[in-house]
Amino acid sequence: MIILLLTFAVIATVLLVADVRRQLITRPIFSVFKKILPPLSTTEREAMEAGDIWWDGELFRGKPDWQKLHAYQDATLSADEQQFMDTQLETLMAMLDDYKICHETKNLPEPVWDYLKSNGFFAMIIPKQYGGLEFSSAANSHVVTRIATRSLSAAVTVMVPNSLGPGELLMHYGTQEQKDFWLPNLSNGKDIPCFALTGPEAGSDAGAIPDKGIVCKGEYEGKEVLGISLTWNKRYITLAPVATVLGLAFKLQDPDGLLGDKEDIGITCALIPTSHPGVNIGDRHNPMGLAFMNGTTSGENVFIPLEWIIGGADYAGKGWRMLVECLSAGRGISLPALATAIGHVSVRMTSAYSYVRKQFGLSIGRFEGVQESLARIGGLAYTLEAARKFTISSLDMGYSPSVVTAISKYHMTEMGRQVINDAMDIHSGKAIQMGPNNYLANLYAGVPIAITVEGANILTRNLMIFGQGATRCHPYVFKEMEAAANPDQAAGLLDFDSLLVKHVKFAVGNFAGCLGYGLTGGRFIDSPVAGETANYYKQLTRLSRALALCTDISLLVLGGALKRKEMISARLGDVLSQLYLASAVLKRYETDGRQLTDLPYVHYSVQLALHKAGVAFEGYFQNFRPRWLTNILHRVIFPLGNPYKMPNDRLARSLCKNMLKPGESRDRVSYLCYLGTSEDDATGVVEAAFHAMVECREIEVKLTSAQKSGVIPRRIPLDEAIMIALDKGVLSEHEAKQITHADELRKKAIAVDSFKFEELGHGAQHNEEKASAA
Incomplete structure (x- = not known):
């Protein structure tokens, strides 16, 4: 008993007396913990610290x-947002023909582009004071989800300006001058934004982007100003082929110490008009045959003034933190x-x-x-x-x-x-x-x-x-x-x-x-x-x-x-x-x-x-x-x-x-x-056939019973069975018309598309082969 009491006393002293515990337990563990501590790079630490715990x-x-x-608040729409869903969104849905978009025009029709621009679809996240819709995340998500059920190409076109990109970065980090200049034009559709982060050598490891900018002096609007000489090569950039303003992520260096004593400043984000000399856009990718605009952008030794950095010079080197903070929200919506x-x-x-x-x-x-x-x-x-x-x-x-x-x-x-x-x-x-x-x-x-x-x-x-x-x-x-x-x-x-x-x-x-x-x-x-x-x-x-x-x-x-x-x-x-x-x-x-x-x-x-x-x-x-x-x-x-x-x-x-x-x-x-x-309509006819057939369940039961009893022959086409049932009084004239109409809808619903040979673009080749054979 004495031994047990002494053992308990020793353990209690070690654990409960703070000074003793720190010397005998905490300090050794502290030393070990520092050694096994997961090593974090700067980008990893910034990613770790970004965002909230929920x-x-x-x-x-x-x-x-x-x-x-x-007790968490449910995601709901305001009255204004619901009105937008009932009017502008439904009008857009009726304008979309996804087959034509993806397989004929390879682009959204001009009326659709114009409608998207003029009705704020590209400005759902921009505040009303700049002409945007200032929608909630619930409304943003609702719009993208609804459009995607009709046309994935249109949904991607809408979601990108409202996700990680110039608009969001400007709202969070832009100078007041930058906001006043860019946000109204992004809201009314005069400017189309894209954001270029991914390149051939930096995909998921965005921190390894090779694109670089060198702080230097150069000429802009006839004057020598402090700026950046940029060289970049990006791919997979949605909206790049049609963008008028390019958001760009790059690594900034200051070898001459023009901004301070730090040479490697870090990842930086800038906003550049695509009309600026040296900016290359236009080449398109072909993402799985879908028709949303996705392509490349590049530039070599392109000089831009320092104030084109999003947030101004004070935000040089803070681009990675900016990106991960915005991406953590956008990733949850689009x-x-x-x-x-x-x-x-x-x-x-x-x-x-x-x-x-x-x-x-x-x-x-x-x-x-x-x-x-x-x-x-x-x-x-x-x-x-x-x-x-x-x-x-x-x-x-x-x-x-x-x-x-x-x-x-x-x-x-x-x-x-x-x-x-x-x-x-x-x-x-x-x-x-x-x-x-x-x-x-x-x-x-x-x-x-x-x-x-x-x-x-x-x-x-x-x-x-x-x-x-x-x-x-x-x-x-x-x-x-x-x-x-x-x-x-x-x-x-x-x-x-x-x-x-x-x-x-x-x-x-x-x-x-x-x-x-x-x-x-x-x-x-x-x-x-x-x-x-x-x-x-x-x-x-x-x-x-x-x-x-x-x-x-x-x-x-x-x-x-x-x-x-x-x-x-x-x-x-x-x-x-x-x-x-x-x-x-x-x-x-x-x-x-x-x-x-x-x-x-x-x-x-x-x-x-x-x-x-x-x-x-x-x-x-x-x-x-x-x-x-x-x-x-x-x-x-x-x-x-x-x-x-x-x-x-x-x-x-x-x-x-x-x-x-x-x-x-x-x-x-x-x-x-x-x-x-x-x-x-492809979806309309399937739903209509479904409801029509459900309403004909009792009529089908009558036909099946008549076939089992021998009144109507088995395994004959439905239209023949209906005529015999009508003739023998199994079905009324109204019932016969009802199930005939339902079956017509059913046949349309299960129909498969087919085309004339020349409709799929093979007619000319086929004629040349016939002529050659002759």
């Missing part, structure tokens, strides 16, 4: 505050909007097509093989819209959450890829024949573009989400890094000691919590709601605590090497991402008023997210080393095995049943999909 921080805490989630558009179109059109397309006398939507893909479309589309609205709500609340927007960019574009693949599979031959009636092909072609731009998805998943989230969103790690980097060693040690005590308590609590949650299946975790979704909150809390524990272990074991262990960090990032997406789904369900008919979508979406999180954890346990430590973690987190399974077949069938009937639930999941008002 719901991602709650998920890293191990105990998310679900009341806070429910590309997620394109992915969500895929969800809206695929749900609306594929559900309708699955009903009207028949094989073996049955709608293909009744076959379980089709239902598996159709259910996945519905579940992922619900998640996409939930994540879109959840993410932009953070932006409209004034946050700029860099980790959250990275999650949105990567996972939403990947979900969009899965959704369009499933939609293409179900549409089969109709989806692969290009023509005016094909509403999927251009969306399919656009997916790799969204996957690639604003940070390639491989980079985003493997380096950004967890690489930034583990340090930025963790309650203590980033603060500990700052304490370790403090040049005042004594102050740094004091701060580190205080944080270390809290961090140890946090880690011990997570270890015990994970084991308790695992042994009980999370049954006793508090949930903010009752009912069918209550258990989901419990399971997300359980996984949140597991993520916090694995994060601490990974940082402890790997230290600075963690950022090079991309597969390990990517899997933990996948866990964080699935927790975020599931949170968005639950938030949407609450915001929409807990609609009973939406429950199949909610169940499918959350169960899929939990399953993917479980798979990510299993991958982590399989590959993390040392093995003995991994075995302990596995048994603590999943002591009774991994409980998270894919949504079952019964749920998939229930979801499909919901999708294959008209109603408010189907409308909520696809409300942004453009539907042509004419039965000659």
Whole structure:
């Protein structure tokens, strides 16, 4: 007993007496921590510090505050914004013919360009005082999503000036003179902007751009002024071929010390009229056959005055910080909007097509093989819209959450890829024949573009989400890094000691919590709601605590090497991402008023997210080393095995049943999909055929019963069956007309585009071959 008491006293003294603890524990750990501290370059540190922590921080805490989630403001439109959607936006939608845009004119028609310019589509983010619309992020996202359901080329054309580019950079960092000069012309469409960042040798590693500017004196407007001699070569620049003003990122050097004593000033952003001597634009790329303007720009020894730096000379060298701060917001709007558009179109059109397309006398939507893909479309589309609205709500609340927007960019574009693949599979031959009636092909072609731009998805998943989230969103790690980097060693040690005590308590609590949650299946975790979704909150809390524990272990074991262990960090990032997406789904369900008919979508979406999180954890346990430590973690987190399974077949069938009937639930999941008002429109005729056939269900039952009883022969064309049924009194004249009209619409809906030989440009070649043969 005396030995135990003495041991306890020694441990208590070491831990509780601050001076003793600092000497025996904190100081050695502090020294080790400084050595294993992940080395950060200047660009990495600026990227790390840019943006805000939002719901991602709650998920890293191990105990998310679900009341806070429910209290977040929903993304809504103002009265003025809604008026714009009902008038200007709908007018634009009626002007767009995506087949002609992509395959005939290879450009937006001039009336469309003029309409976009004169109605503020390029100035949604610009304040009203400069002539812009000053729309919320919710409105910006709504416009881009809606347009993308009609024409991806038009959507990209609209989204770029309202994303990372001259307008946003000017608003945040421009001098008053620059704002007064440029923003009114950007608002009224007199100027078209582009921003050039990516080059042949610098894609995802934008910090490695070779484009350079040299501070020097030169002649401008007949006078010798201090300026920059610029040389650049950029590619993949959207709107560059038609831009009148070029935003340019480059590395600035001052070898003669004209600005100060620093030679390598750093990445800088400038604004240059494309009419300026030496600026080259005009060459176009051909991005997957889509028709939005994308091309190259270059210049060699182009002299510009110093005041063309965005923000003026004071902002020389601050370009990277400017870019990452703006990109973290833009990344959460534009590309997620394109992915969500895929969800809206695929749900609306594929559900309708699955009903009207028949094989073996049955709608293909009744076959379980089709239902598996159709259910996945519905579940992922619900998640996409939930994540879109959840993410932009953070932006409209004034946050700029860099980790959250990275999650949105990567996972939403990947979900969009899965959704369009499933939609293409179900549409089969109709989806692969290009023509005016094909509403999927251009969306399919656009997916790799969204996957690639604003940070390639491989980079985003493997380096950004967890690489930034583990340090930025963790309650203590980033603060500990700052304490370790403090040049005042004594102050740094004091701060580190205080944080270390809290961090140890946090880690011990997570270890015990994970084991308790695992042994009980999370049954006793508090949930903010009752009912069918209550258990989901419990399971997300359980996984949140597991993520916090694995994060601490990974940082402890790997230290600075963690950022090079991309597969390990990517899997933990996948866990964080699935927790975020599931949170968005639950938030949407609450915001929409807990609609009973939406429950199949909610169940499918959350169960899929939990399953993917479980798979990510299993991958982590399989590959993390040392093995003995991994075995302990596995048994603590999943002591009774991994409980998270894919949504079952019964749920998939229930979801499909919901999708294959008209109603408010189907409308909520696809409300942004453009539907042509004419039965000659590609989307309009499919929707019209769907509704017409649903209304004819009882008539079809009569025909089927008559065939089974022998009154009408089996396996004859429908028009013959209708005539016999009419003649024998099985159907009334009204019923015969109704089902005949529905079948005509059905045939138009499943029709595939075809062309005369010469219409596709082969006529001249064909005639030459015939003449040669003769």
